[in-house]
Amino acid sequence: MVTSSSSANIYPLSNYSFGSKEPKMEKDTSVADRLARMKVNYMKEGMRTSVEAILLVQEHNHPHILLLQIGNTFCKLPGGRLKPGENEIEGLKRKLTSKLGANNPGVVPDWQIGECVAVWWRPNFETTMYPYCPPHITKPKECKKLFLVHLSEREYFAVPKNLKLLAVPLFELYDNVQRYGPVISTIPQQLSRFHFNMVTQ
Amino acid sequence: MDDDEEYRKVEDQVDHLHRNETISAVAEEGFLIDEDDDYEDLYNDVNVGENFLQSMRKDEDVGFRNLPVEETKTVPPPPPPMVAHATSTEVVGAGGVGGDSFNQNQGFYDGEVKGLSESGPVATGGSGWMRVELAPQRPNKVSEAENVNANTNAPSGPQGLVKHPDGFAGASVNPVNAGPVGGTGSLPSQSGIRNINHAGGSSIITAVPTGSGAANGDGGGTTMLFVGDLHWWTTDAELEAELCKYGQVKEVKFFDEKASGKSKGYCQVEFFNPTSATACKEGMDGHVFNGKACVVAFASPASIRRMGDAQMNRNQQNSQPSVAGLGRRGQNDMGPKTSGNIPSSGTFQGGDNNRGFGRGIWGRGNSQGMGNRGALGPMRSRGAGMGGRDLMGNGFGQGMGGALPLMHPPSLMGPGFDPAFGGPMGRLGGYGGFPGAPVPPYSGLLPPFPHMGGVGMPGVAPHVNPAIFGRGPMGGMGMLPGPGIDGPNIGMWPGNSMGGWGVDDHGGGRAGESSYGEEAASDHKYGEVTHVRGGWPNSSKENGRDAERDQSGSSDRRYPDDREVANERDSPREKEMDHDREQSEMRHRDDRDYGRERDRDYDRDRERSRDRGRDRDRDRAREREQERHKEERDRYSDHHRFRDSERSDGYEKGRSSRTLSKSRLSQEDEHRSRSRDVDYGKKRNLTSE
Numbered sequence: 001m002v003t004s005s006s007s008a009n010i011y012p013l014s015n016y017s018f019g020s021k022e023p024k025m026e027k028d029t030s031v032a033d034r035l036a037r038m039k040v041n042y043m044k045e046g047m048r049t050s051v052e053a054i055l056l057v058q059e060h061n062h063p064h065i066l067l068l069q070i071g072n073t074f075c076k077l078p079g080g081r082l083k084p085g086e087n088e089i090e091g092l093k094r095k096l097t098s099k100l101g102a103n104n105p106g107v108v109p110d111w112q113i114g115e116c117v118a119v120w121w122r123p124n125f126e127t128t129m130y131p132y133c134p135p136h137i138t139k140p141k142e143c144k145k146l147f148l149v150h151l152s153e154r155e156y157f158a159v160p161k162n163l164k165l166l167a168v169p170l171f172e173l174y175d176n177v178q179r180y181g182p183v184i185s186t187i188p189q190q191l192s193r194f195h196f197n198m199v200t201q
Numbered sequence: 202m203d204d205d206e207e208y209r210k211v212e213d214q215v216d217h218l219h220r221n222e223t224i225s226a227v228a229e230e231g232f233l234i235d236e237d238d239d240y241e242d243l244y245n246d247v248n249v250g251e252n253f254l255q256s257m258r259k260d261e262d263v264g265f266r267n268l269p270v271e272e273t274k275t276v277p278p279p280p281p282p283m284v285a286h287a288t289s290t291e292v293v294g295a296g297g298v299g300g301d302s303f304n305q306n307q308g309f310y311d312g313e314v315k316g317l318s319e320s321g322p323v324a325t326g327g328s329g330w331m332r333v334e335l336a337p338q339r340p341n342k343v344s345e346a347e348n349v350n351a352n353t354n355a356p357s358g359p360q361g362l363v364k365h366p367d368g369f370a371g372a373s374v375n376p377v378n379a380g381p382v383g384g385t386g387s388l389p390s391q392s393g394i395r396n397i398n399h400a401g402g403s404s405i406i407t408a409v410p411t412g413s414g415a416a417n418g419d420g421g422g423t424t425m426l427f428v429g430d431l432h433w434w435t436t437d438a439e440l441e442a443e444l445c446k447y448g449q450v451k452e453v454k455f456f457d458e459k460a461s462g463k464s465k466g467y468c469q470v471e472f473f474n475p476t477s478a479t480a481c482k483e484g485m486d487g488h489v490f491n492g493k494a495c496v497v498a499f500a501s502p503a504s505i506r507r508m509g510d511a512q513m514n515r516n517q518q519n520s521q522p523s524v525a526g527l528g529r530r531g532q533n534d535m536g537p538k539t540s541g542n543i544p545s546s547g548t549f550q551g552g553d554n555n556r557g558f559g560r561g562i563w564g565r566g567n568s569q570g571m572g573n574r575g576a577l578g579p580m581r582s583r584g585a586g587m588g589g590r591d592l593m594g595n596g597f598g599q600g601m602g603g604a605l606p607l608m609h610p611p612s613l614m615g616p617g618f619d620p621a622f623g624g625p626m627g628r629l630g631g632y633g634g635f636p637g638a639p640v641p642p643y644s645g646l647l648p649p650f651p652h653m654g655g656v657g658m659p660g661v662a663p664h665v666n667p668a669i670f671g672r673g674p675m676g677g678m679g680m681l682p683g684p685g686i687d688g689p690n691i692g693m694w695p696g697n698s699m700g701g702w703g704v705d706d707h708g709g710g711r712a713g714e715s716s717y718g719e720e721a722a723s724d725h726k727y728g729e730v731t732h733v734r735g736g737w738p739n740s741s742k743e744n745g746r747d748a749e750r751d752q753s754g755s756s757d758r759r760y761p762d763d764r765e766v767a768n769e770r771d772s773p774r775e776k777e778m779d780h781d782r783e784q785s786e787m788r789h790r791d792d793r794d795y796g797r798e799r800d801r802d803y804d805r806d807r808e809r810s811r812d813r814g815r816d817r818d819r820d821r822a823r824e825r826e827q828e829r830h831k832e833e834r835d836r837y838s839d840h841h842r843f844r845d846s847e848r849s850d851g852y853e854k855g856r857s858s859r860t861l862s863k864s865r866l867s868q869e870d871e872h873r874s875r876s877r878d879v880d881y882g883k884k885r886n887l888t889s890e
Contacts, residue, residue, distance in 0.1 A: 123462055124455075136431075136455060136464035138438040 007195040008114065008150055013057040013064065013167050015201070016155050021103055023162035026070065035125045038141065042125070045084045048142040051092040052079030053149040054117065054187060057167055058198045064167040065187060068099065068159070075166065075180055077146065089113045092147055100165070102158040109155045114148035117190040120183050129183060144183070146190065153199070423475035424451070426482055427500035427508045429467035435490045437468075444470060447484060448477020456509055466516075467509045469502065 028034035041048060054077065055066040067075040078099040082091040093111045101108035121133040122142035133140045159165045170188040177185045428440065437453055444450045455468040472478040478499070486497040500508060 123457070128459060128462070130462040132462075134457060134462035134464065135434040136436045136457070137462075138436045 006193060007197065008056070008148070009153075009197045009199050010056045010058045010063055011151065011153050011199050012201065013059050015153055016057060016151070016157060018165060019102065019156065019158045020161050021158040022160065024099065024160035025162060031127060035127070039125050041081075042141055047140055048081055049088070050079060050081045050142060050144045051088050051095065052077035052144060052146050053092055053096055053111075053113070054146055054191070055149050055151055056191075056196065057151070058196070058200075059167065059169065061198050061200075062169050062171065063191070063196055063198075064169045065173065065184075067166045067168050067184070069164040069166050070162070075168070075184065077184065088116075088145060088147075092149075096149070099163075100157045100159065102156060107156055109152070109157075112150040112152070114150050116145050116147050118146040118183070118187070120144040120146075131182075131186075146183070146187070148191070148194070423499060424472050424478045425500055425502070425505070426470045426472075426478055427467065427498045427505045428470050428485070428495055429498075429508060429512045430493060430496045431464065431466045431468070432491050432493050433464040433466055435464070435466075435493075439490055440468065440470075443485060443488060443490070444472075444481060447481035448472050448474050450477075456505075465509060465513060467505070467512055469500070469505045 028037055038048065056063045057066065058064065066078070068078055069075050078096055079092060080095040080098070082088065086094075092113055096111050097108050118131065120129040120131055120143070121137075121140045122129045122144070123134050123137040123140050125141055129142070129144065157165065170191065173180055173185050174188040175185065179185070431440070437455060441450060441453060444453065449472065451471040451473050453468055453470050456465045457463055458465060470478075470481070472481065482497045482499060485495070487494045488497075489495075496512075498508065
């Protein structure tokens, strides 16, 4: 279900419970490998589309975003690459379940995918992305879409053992490119147009 | 401490990343993550792929990775090393392929191996980048992806495949390998190793010695061309449509500004066949794309960069005659760096531009200079030398040196450059220049704040809102077409409302400098600049802050890119001491400024608190709110710290670690708040929640 309303409820972090599950290792062991794999995939399937989810919780009356931390340095949004021809919403649900859903299907959240709040483009097989496709590039290599996901009041998340799930306040992301990179550090701007009801209980 | 060590390791690795593409086993793997690693390559200004970076590194011997899959088929990991050494020295000779090879096409082997390919993996060997390509003979071979000419970044070169054409002989001139390879004994072995491409697909490899100096202009690799003088909006498709008329194109690699993604107006084109390349050079040189005649020249990867730099400089200079002197001087400074600095080759471009004010800095703030953190590396050291505040304050001196007289001293410091910030130092040099040139609108104040996004914001702490920077006619700043804006861009950018950029963010124009100033001060952390002392103190303050932040936060900064930033903050540290007192002056701003500081030093907090106390009457409400934010942030930053250090339990298991850490944090907060002034009783209340 895609909602386009500009307001959303966000619930306290304490409403959510977190468990763990088997590790979900990265497929690539180095940036170079990753880019190489990206290149191969591009040849086979064309431009990659990836989708990521912005999951919000509330603490101290301020929105916090759930990020997966890999090792101690890198934070990323839950999400991933779509299969060729896959619908974005369905694909995002699949990725969320894969990253954060418990193994027991009965307990997996019914993900409510909201609107797409940001689109980033990767013009070359490199790590740099931009919020637009540069004018001289006609064949971008990847398109990443960020979706707002509306969590229900209570959920259970199972986090892979090799990852940590952090709830990071928006102010921590804002203007903090060095730590989070351009995509994540500009999420506060993307979300600024929403009104969030900080539900407390 | 573990964290630091790990962090450092990561930093190193990241740095090496560019060079080697390999991450040592110890690196955290998380480090290189799946799709989201957008920021690791921050320093790779030129989107030509990792290969380019590698190519510049002389010692790399590494397995090059970038690529491709295709390569794997045959690559014999082996020999390269041996080849590498030998070749690097010899081959180079000239860059290769330089003149003689021209005829050879393939390979350059005559006698001296000009083309020696450094064997695959290394590809870069000492001389820069060696791309091995087997062009002439087997155009079809390229089955692999390489074919795609779309801006693939994968340089065919380094791919590690060195396929030496045994068969090369077919067409070429003497095969090469035999011996002559500049005396690289390895050559012969190479042939043994390499398989000629026939089967498979290995990518075509031609040795293209990039030779550092070389490139005499023509003959680079004979299959490689430099196509320049393009508009930034001339697309790869348009170019390819024209290129395919001359032969099968192997690859087109555009050079673009890292910070913005915008094309620099030149690219590297590679054909499979040298005759195609020649035909293209002759036929397409001067072809008009979108109303502008392009330039086509033979080039090797190294020389392409040079030509590109020259083009950028030309553009800059066209628009900024006044800074010529500056530029020159900067150039001197940068010169050595440029050559030495790999990733920055693209970056330097930016750096060079900075001299001239960074093309586009005015326009966008994302000028190359701005965006280039990497470039700053070398600059940084110079800045450090500068030391304290005097004048150059942030090390502007480095580039500015002689140029200074041109600028308004205050303006130099104005922007509150935070040297710590991503090595803006280097950039700052450039910036310093700015005021000199355009001057008027700025009132000498801040250098163009260039960056909106925060990346590449020179000298500004990341969390500073760039828009604020400008005090004054930010709009003007941005808009100034004069300095640093390319011809074609001039018309365009202003249209972009550079001014609007800053303006929009902050509600409107900078026109009212004074009115904005207050707000800006409150908004930014380090913003000010303009006030008091010509902004120097601010900058120093900022430096100090950042330095502090960096210091205390270094362990927290896990992000790979941080290493550059962290490194570069070292120099500002010395300044930070001096700034304390200044900070007290800035109390008004301090509140806000510190609010955002993430890993601040608590001593400073105390001082500030004290200062704030004095101001309380004035901005009580705002302070309170800021304090609260600060508390929150402190808490969070502590949270991060804990998190980082805590590798065990809660975090790893994916439990609600946040809850755990939070409790810890609250205790910490309590302590902290107690240490603050009594005035902050309110704060305590907040923190104890």
